[in-house]
Amino acid sequence: MIDCLKQENFKFWHQHFPFYGMAALALFMLETAISGPIKPRIIAQGFGLGQWVILIMITISPTFLALEYKNNTIITLFYKNSNKKNIYCAKFLLTFSYGLLLDAGGFIFALGLKSLFVGDKYSWTIIYENTQDLITTLLLNIGGSIVYLLFIIALCFFLFTLIKVNVAVIGIGIALGFLGASFSQLLMDSFPHYQNLLKWNPLNMINIINQLPQVNYAQHSTLENS
Template sequence: MIRSLKEEIYKFIHQKNSLYGLVALVLLMIYSALTSKTNADSLISVFGAIEWIPIILIAIGSAFFAMEYSNNTILLLLYKNSERSKIYIAKFLTILLYGIVLATTSIITALLLSIVLKSRQYNLFTVIAGKTILIQLGLNILGMIIYSLFAVAMSFMLIMLIRVNAVVICIGLAWGFFGTSLSTALMKTLPTISNILKWNPLNMVFISQQLSKPHYYRVSQLSNLQLIMGTLFYSLLFAILGYLLFRRRRV
């Protein structure tokens, strides 16, 4: 397993996609900083990174798996390692580690942007809504990491199911930008079964912000603990479905 993970990490860091993802994240954060008012909320939301990182992971993750089939390297991979579970887990962990790299990069970039833009009316220990900015930032990062696990699992499942990377990316974009709106509209349309509908996977997108902003509970209708448990459940479900599809896929 360790050997497979090392091989996947080596392949990944030597692909341009990993660099493109980092550059895209930084540029998007700079754009957000320059086109919106820089304040405590900007830093807490990591200048939009909490929304962009899962989308980047979906794009990069699906491409990382798809290239094995497009380049026919999956044959060599299966020849060297007949256990598909090890291949799948190694690729999954590689993209998840990349998500942690993206999260770390976003924090550093956000702090640098707050300094460069000279927004000094607050500091990390300023209390807003009963919590310091540092705690709220940490909660957002935690939510982003949990949501990243969800995003990676979903991207692997979708690329095995749909097999077209461009379509997976489009679904990822739609999920990230319209998921909460669609979920809210669905619960309002069918209020009698909202207690069931609130557990739909689209509603899990709220985890990227609700941990630091409890008032989102009124919209998601899930407590922070319920949201965490729901996101982890769907992450596991999508990961298992993705593996089953991968195991059955012909090469």
């Protein structure tokens, strides 16, 4: 497993897309900061940090797998590794670690944007939407984004192993990533007698990204944070 991680890490960082992803995140967050008036809600969301990281990971996750098939290196990987699970787990852990890196870098960049464009106008200690202070809300938003990454990376890997068409996986991933929670809600509303069972469907877990910082979202997911 360690050898697989080292091998995948070498391949991952010798591609261009990880650096494009970092640059894209910075540009997206900067665009959010300069495109309109900055309110506490924008700051609490880290200038769109969560949604931008998700979009980037939906693009990068299947691309990382697609390169193996494009270059026919997947056959060599299967030949050299008796346990195919190690290949999958190494790619999954590495991709998730990259997502964590984007979140950490985005958090630091959000602090800088807040200082640059807002200054002391909104203190980090002000109470946001009658729940908790601004910095806590931001950290909870990032926490929800991290949990959500586990779902979206697994979804993209799963879809690519099924259809092996990178563009299609990205499109389906974006659709499910941003419409999946609504579809889950529709499903539970359509079959209220089975709600206790349906609330555990994977798409309902998308609500975690909103529910951690805003507990009132529990009425939609019918799940507790824990």
